[in-house]
Amino acid sequence: MPAKDLYHDTVKVALMKDGWTITQDPLSLRFGKKDFFIDLGAERLLAAEKNREKIAVEVKSFIGPSEIKDLENALGQFVLYQNALSILEPDRALFLAIREAVYVDLFEEAIGQLLLQRNLLQIVSFDPDQEVIIRWIT
Amino acid sequence: MPAKDLYHDTVKVALMKDGWTITQDPLSLRFGKKDFFIDLGAERLLAAEKNREKIAVEVKSFIGPSEIKDLENALGQFVLYQNALSILEPDRALFLAIREAVYVDLFEEAIGQLLLQRNLLQIVSFDPDQEVIIRWIT
Numbered sequence: 001m002p003a004k005d006l007y008h009d010t011v012k013v014a015l016m017k018d019g020w021t022i023t024q025d026p027l028s029l030r031f032g033k034k035d036f037f038i039d040l041g042a043e044r045l046l047a048a049e050k051n052r053e054k055i056a057v058e059v060k061s062f063i064g065p066s067e068i069k070d071l072e073n074a075l076g077q078f079v080l081y082q083n084a085l086s087i088l089e090p091d092r093a094l095f096l097a098i099r100e101a102v103y104v105d106l107f108e109e110a111i112g113q114l115l116l117q118r119n120l121l122q123i124v125s126f127d128p129d130q131e132v133i134i135r136w137i138t
Numbered sequence: 139m140p141a142k143d144l145y146h147d148t149v150k151v152a153l154m155k156d157g158w159t160i161t162q163d164p165l166s167l168r169f170g171k172k173d174f175f176i177d178l179g180a181e182r183l184l185a186a187e188k189n190r191e192k193i194a195v196e197v198k199s200f201i202g203p204s205e206i207k208d209l210e211n212a213l214g215q216f217v218l219y220q221n222a223l224s225i226l227e228p229d230r231a232l233f234l235a236i237r238e239a240v241y242v243d244l245f246e247e248a249i250g251q252l253l254l255q256r257n258l259l260q261i262v263s264f265d266p267d268q269e270v271i272i273r274w275i276t
Contacts, residue, residue, distance in 0.1 A: 032248025034206055068172055068218075076214025080206075083252055110170025114221055 005059040008039060011097045011124075013131045015057065020044045027056050031084045038081055038094070054092040056085060057124065062102040071106060074098075078121055093122065093138075100125040100134040107137070143197040146177060149235045151269045153195065158182050165194050169222040176219055176232070192230040194223060195262065200240040209244060212236075216259055231260065231276075238263040238272040245275070 012022055024041030040057040058081065060074045074096055082094045103125040106112040115121050116137060123137040150160055162179030178195040196219065198212045212234055220232045241263040244250040253259050254275060261275040 031252075034247065034249050036206065068174065072214035072218050073211055074214065075217055076210035076212065079213055079217055079258060080210050080249070080253075083256060083258070084249065087252070109172065111172050111218070111222065114169075114225070115218075118221060120217060120221070 005039060006061040006063065007097070007099070007126070007128060008059050010128050010131050011057060011059045011126055012040060014126045014133045015040070015042050017131070018133045020055070029081075029084055029088055031088065036081060036084060039097075041092070054089070056081065056089075056092050056094045057097050058094070059097045062098060062106075067102075067106060071111075075115065075121065095122050095124045095136070097124050097126060099128055103134075103137075143177060144199040144201065145235070145237070145264070145266060146197050148266050148269050149195060149197045149264055150178060152264045152271045153178070153180050155269070156271045158193070167219075167222055167226055169226065174219060174222060177235075179230070192227070194219065194227075194230050194232045195235050196232070197235045200236060200244075205240075205244060206249075209249075213253065213259065233260050233262045233274070235262050235264060237266050241272075241275075 015022065020042040021044065022040060023043050026037040026039055027041035029036045029038065038056045039059045042055050042057065044053045046053050058077055060070065062070045064070045078094065078096050085092055085094055103123060107116060107123065125134045126132065127134055150163070153160065158180040159182065160178055161181050164175040164177055165179035167174045167176065176194045177197045180193050180195065182191045184191050196215055198208065200208045202208045216232065216234050223230055223232055241261060245254060245261065263272045264270065265272055
């Protein structure tokens with residue numbers, strides 16, 4: 001299993017404050033002969049519909065020397081996991097968890113905007129000090 | 139500029155043997171405020187049409203301890219570059235260059251097949267000893 005991201009526990013706390021129950025830590029998937037581990041699986045009861053909303057969350061700290069390299073790595077994981085999930089668990093939505101500061105820096109920029117417009121990523125941003133979710137970008 | 143991949147020069151030679159002219163080494167792109175460097179740009183004259191076929195090639199050695207990690211990194215770069223190219227140079231096709239052995243290992247497996255079926259990657263495979271192109275997977 002891969003090492004936990006720096007903000008793993010921060011995101012876990014922020015999700016719980018947002019009403020989510022952490023159901024997997026990590027969420028392991030097997031596709032063909034290959035194993036994948038997504039940082040967190042979580043569920044929330046949608047009272048009105050008596051349905052469970054299910055998500056998988058991959059946490060990325062973006063603390064490497066190159067922001068673009070960090071973006072490439074996050075994007076590659078996201079695309080791979082999303083495609084595997086679409087077959088294995090089509091009712092579970094995948095989110096990339098990043099700090100709100102990273103969101104503003106990268107995703108209000110041209111390249112990040114392009115990725116979001118083309119629905120290549122779904123993001124949940126968080127405040128690492130307050131340990132709260134800031135926004136969901138779907 | 140990023141360090142050259144282990145097989146950078148091998149792929150360059152193999153492309154030239156295949157009739158390509160290397161036009162950029164690396165191919166640099168600017169998207170918004172961000173710079174990207176794709177390993178190689180190449181062109182080939184299509185005699186019948188008097189047109190130039192243009193490609194960009196990102197070389198990946200896949201020699202890391204985790205094949206899946208290598209795949210994630212390659213996929214992330216590919217998706218990012220392809221989206222930037224689709225705006226900046228829509229007539230240039232992007233290819234990921236990998237050894238034929240890696241192709242067989244990963245892309246004849248379920249996860250690789252899924253990525254190819256969904257048109258998430260285009261691949262050119264090469265023989266590192268003979269320094270020749272084996273196949274183009276589009």
